Amino acid sequence: MSSRFTAQSPLAGRTASRTRPSMSECDWLFSWTECQMKEIEAKELKRKYKERKQLLENLEQRIKELQKEIEETHELRYNFEMFLKDEEADIAVRRAEREMKALQEKEAKIEELKKEYAEMTERKQELLSQVQIYSVYKDFMEEVLNLTTFEDVDALTGYFESLLHFRDQLYQKENQVQDQVDQQRKALLKLNDQHDLLFLQKNNQLSQLQTELEKTRSEAIIWERKWNHIQETAAKKTLELGQIKMATLNLYELTDGIVGPEGVAINDTDKQLEQIKMYINDQNDILKQYQTLLRRSADGDKQEKTKNKRKKAKNNQ
Structure with a gap:
């Protein structure tokens, strides 16, 4: 069906060029759908117009009846002034007053209905104008229908509506995917910022640790030198102490001192x-x-x- 429609599209293109050359297929389909809706709305307005007209005629008939009753009420009121104690006249007056009030309310309702009727008439004229403008698309649709395998215009319109619906779904899905991509991109940027911040912090810590390491190495060298000096001094002192002990032992032996168990220990x-x-x-x-x-x-x-x-x-x- 699609290949047939595509193969015979030059005729449809020529027909569309006669009506509105710059209009795309989707715009045309949208205009056609809107035209169908306008026709339905025009029929509905026509039906409401007939109902309102009938209601107005009934109201006018009722107004005439009420006017007649008012005239009769005026006569009864005159008689009532003549015969004040007559209960029927009193009832008629009250009834006339109620009907007068109801008449005023109905007159207000009539004015409101007339105003609504004028608005609906104006809306009807606008819809009829739009239907007249879009009627060319109806003719074009019928010509296109002859080039396809669809049975009627409604089937073709339903097919295009399904395509438009599918396109809207794809567009919504694309928007959702794009939103997810944007969120992922924001998350990635946030992670990159956190990584850069963490990297900077670690670099600062590394610099501080390197500074402390160099300071510690310098101190270690100083203490190593001191330790070597202490070891050298201790060695000298130990040597001197050994020499002193040997000299003392020699002097002790020169004084005829006895070394060993019988005398003084050698150390x-x-x-x-x-x-x-x-x-x-x-x-x-x-x-x-x-x-x-x-x-x-x-x-x-x-x-x-x-x-x-x-x-x-x-x-x-």
Whole structure:
């Protein structure tokens, strides 16, 4: 069916070019559908117009009857003024008043209906004008129908309506997909921003850690130097201490000190120093005594020499 329609489309194109050359197929179908709707609406307005017209005629008949009744009521009212106590006249007056009120309401309703009728008439004229404008599409549709395998215009219109409906569904689906793509794109941009921010934060942290690492390395080098100095100083002190212990042991042995189980332990430097100190004090005491003896001997020799000098001097005299 589609191939046949496509093959014979030049005729349809020529027909459309005679009516409105710039109109596309979808615009034409929309105009045709709208034309059908306008015709239906025009028929509905015509039916309502007849109903309103009949209602107006009934209202006019009723108005005439009410006017007649009003005239009769006026006569009854005149009689009522003549015969004030007549109950029937009173009832007629009340009835006339009610009917007068109802008449006024109906007159207002008539005015409203006349106004509505004028609006509907104007709308009908507009619809008829549109139907007249779109009637060319009806003719074109009938010509197109002759070129297709459809049985009537309604079937062809239904086919195009289904195509339009399918197109609207595809358009809605495309919009939904586009919305999802936009949402995914926004989410991706947000994730990229978060990634960039996280990357920047990590770079800052890495810079800080590198700075702290360099600082720690510098401090480690300083402390390593100090530790090496301490080790060197400790080694020197240990060597000096060993030398002191060896010298102390030698001095202790020189003072005839005994090393071993019978004397002082070889590593007991304190006792060895005490022993050396005692030995030195003893030697100092001995030295002082010896020096005292030497001084005394020198003094005796000096006195002896003095006496000898004196004796020589006397002898020489």
